[in-house]
Amino acid sequence: MQLSRIVIKGYRSIALLDVDIKEKASCIVGENNTGKSNVVQALRLCLDVNLPSSYRLLLKEDVHCEIDQSKPFQVLVGVEFSDFAGNDAELAMLHGTQIAADRARLIYRFRPKKAAREAIEAAKSSGAAQPALTFDDYGWELIGGGDPAADIPKIEWDHDAEDFGASGFGFSYLQSFLVVYLPALRDVENDLAQARRSPLARLIQTSNIDVAEQSALLDAIKNANDTIEASPTIKQIAQSIDKAFKEVTGPAFSLDIELGLAEPSFFPRSPPMTSEGEFKSNAEVPQFIWGRTLEAITDVFLPELARLGIGFGEAAILARNWTALLPISQRLRDFGVPIVGPGARPYRRGRLFAGLAEQLSGAVLDGYQYRIRHLERALFAAIQDATGVSRTDIFSYDGRCTAIALVRRAELHAEHGGAEYWLDQMAKDTGEILHKLNWINQEHVKLFRASVADMKRDMIERNVDVDNMSIEDLGIFASPNTALRLLTIHNAKGHEYKAVALIGLRDGVLPDWRSQTDAAIISEKRLFYVGVTRAKVLLMYLGEPNQFGNPPCRFLGHGGVQMV
The missing domain is CATH 1.20.5 (Single alpha-helices involved in coiled-coils or other helix-helix interfaces)
Known part of the structure; x- marks a missing residue:
């Protein structure tokens, strides 16, 4: 493994440095005051776990002089690694930062915090003056991975990690990076500033x-x-x-104090909401169907997805309560539609090996793009369920090496059979590997095979064709990017989809029949509003009559979206 690229932008004396590192290069050469020490310090911001977090919160002096600090800005340090493919120990260090099979990327950023960015965006949307920022409004973050086409120097302060496919990199994972920092043997500027060891002080004393x-x-x-x-x-x-x-x-x-803190400032936090982005002028008219929900989903919603070219992974079905999603899960599974959500799994989710099997198959399907932290959490849960002991040390370099070993075995078995064969082999190998590496005792090994037997019985009871089940059927729960999502309106907060079907829109369901006060009705209306605003292109309102003759949801009528 080698450090193959360094990008530094806006740090101290470095306006922009973007350099590819030649193989076996190990030395930086330059004249005094050209920024060699600043390059080393920048690398420490990105890689050195021993660097105190307070040093990652930069000061004004750490920002390049050409940056206008009266406006939002960013200091960025990015590094890329290569030549680690085939080495599981090095892969364990870098997993979660990969942008290609043999290329990984880690980025340190110092930029406005989320609250400050939201305040800036709100001011921009409303036409108000941009809020003045202080250094208290800035914070640092460490991210890894992302789209290899997203060039590091072009990443700006207002680009979120999700915009270029990156994700947060746990600070604890830096513990597996061995960074040894030796101070300069002769730092002239620092020596002069320290009176106790300053050679200038001794010269003055002897100058008479x-x-x-x-x-x-x-x-x-x-x-x-x-x-x-x-x-x-x-x-x-x-x-x-x-x-x-x-x-x-x-x-x-009593003490005499001569230093202090500046006065805090506040930002407006309730700007009016407006529609922005590529779907602002969307021409698709929302649809309302009052009839059987299952038929509306299969006969109208699914064909509309096909007409608009919207993939299953870009669509969602939302309900007030999760129980309303169970019959839809069964119907869509019968239709062969890939789904994630309540009732989607053909086996009980609580089975010992279920979560671990899903994450391992997801790792097989996604390759280097898979986020291994999900597998680490599944390993932690499986070991805890099997032994009754919380092995938090699974979230370490040793734990990550264990995860990589399991992924390697999962990839091997995936080449030789379907899901049934894969489950049997992986249950056997998982127990043996965890025992060999001292995560479980011998008596716990058989529990994984027993769990797979239980999963098979669950699938037979639910009329699942186990013989023809594929690894993709398991992995979809770990990597649901191609699956239709079924979730409650509450769980949809913070997410958006190109197509949304909002079901259960009948008085007594939404609003809930127990919501009798004005405050309760307003709360229910807010929930309805959350569901409505999840859709980017296609929005369908679905309601179904009941034996009591309850009318459609009142929020669909006057004072609401005026669909009825």
């Missing part, structure tokens, strides 16, 4: 400066200090801090 000149120099420094102390701002800060300390300590332990 006469008393008159010494007095003149001391007076010049004193006058400069007096000017600073006389500043009204400095006085006000000092007095405020001094007063606060005296109130806390009392006269017996």
Whole structure:
């Protein structure tokens, strides 16, 4: 494995550095004050777990002088690695940062925090003045992976990681990177600033400066200090801090304080919501169907997806309660539609090996793009269920090596058979590998095979064709990008889909029959609003009559979306 590229943007003396590292290169050569130390410090921001987090919160002096700090900005350090393919130990270090089979990327960013970015966007949308930011409004983040076509120097401060396919990289994972930092043997500027070891101080002491000149120099420094102390701002800060300390300590332990903090500032947090983006001018008219929900889904919603060229992974069916989604799961599964959500699994989710099998098959399907942290969580849960012990050390380098070993075995078995064969072999191998690496005892090994037997019985009871089941049928729950999602409106918060079918739109369901007060009805209307605003292109309202003659959801009529 080698460091193959370094990108530094806006850090200290470096406006932009983008350099490919030649194989076996191990030295940076340059004249004094050209930025060699700054390159090393930038690499530490990105890779050194021993660097205190406070150093990753940059100061004004750490930002390049050409950056206008009165406007939102970003300091970025990116590194890329190569030549690790085939080495499981190195792959364990870099998993989650891969952008190709033999290329990985890790990026440190110092930019406005989420709240500050939202305030800026709100001001922009409303035409208000952009809020002034202080360094308290900035934070750092560490991200990995992403689209290899997204070039690091072109990443701007307002580009979120999701915009270029990256995701957060756990700070704890840096513990597997061995970074040894040795301070410079001769740092002239720092030595001069430290009086105890400054060679300049010793030169002055031996220069025999006469008393008159010494007095003149001391007076010049004193006058400069007096000017600073006389500043009204400095006085006000000092007095405020001094007063606060005296109130806390009392006269017996009173302190004279000369430094303090600036006043905090506030941002508007409730801007009006507007439609933005590529679907702002969408011409598709929402549809309302009052009839049997199952038929509406299969006969109308699915054909509409095909007409508009919307894949299953870009669509969702939302309901107020998860129980309403169970019969739809069964119907769609019979139709051969890939689904994730309540009732989608053909076996009980709580089976010991179920979650681990899903994540392992997902890793087989996604290759280097798979996020191994999901497998680590599944391993933790399986070991805990089998032994009753919480092995939090699975979230370590050793745990990641175990995960890689299981993925390698899963890939091997995937080449030789369908899901049934794969489940049998992986249950056997998983137990043996976990026992060999001291995660479980011998008595726990057989539990994984027993779990697979239970999963098969579940599938037979639900009329699943086990013989023709594929690994894709398991992996879809780990990587649901191609599956139609079934979820409650509440769980859909924060997500958007090109097509949404909102079901159960009948008074008594939404709003719930127990919502009798005005406040409760308003709360239900907010929930309805969440569901409506999840759709980008196609929105279908579905309601079904009941034996009590309840009318369609009142939010569909006057005072709502006016569909009825």
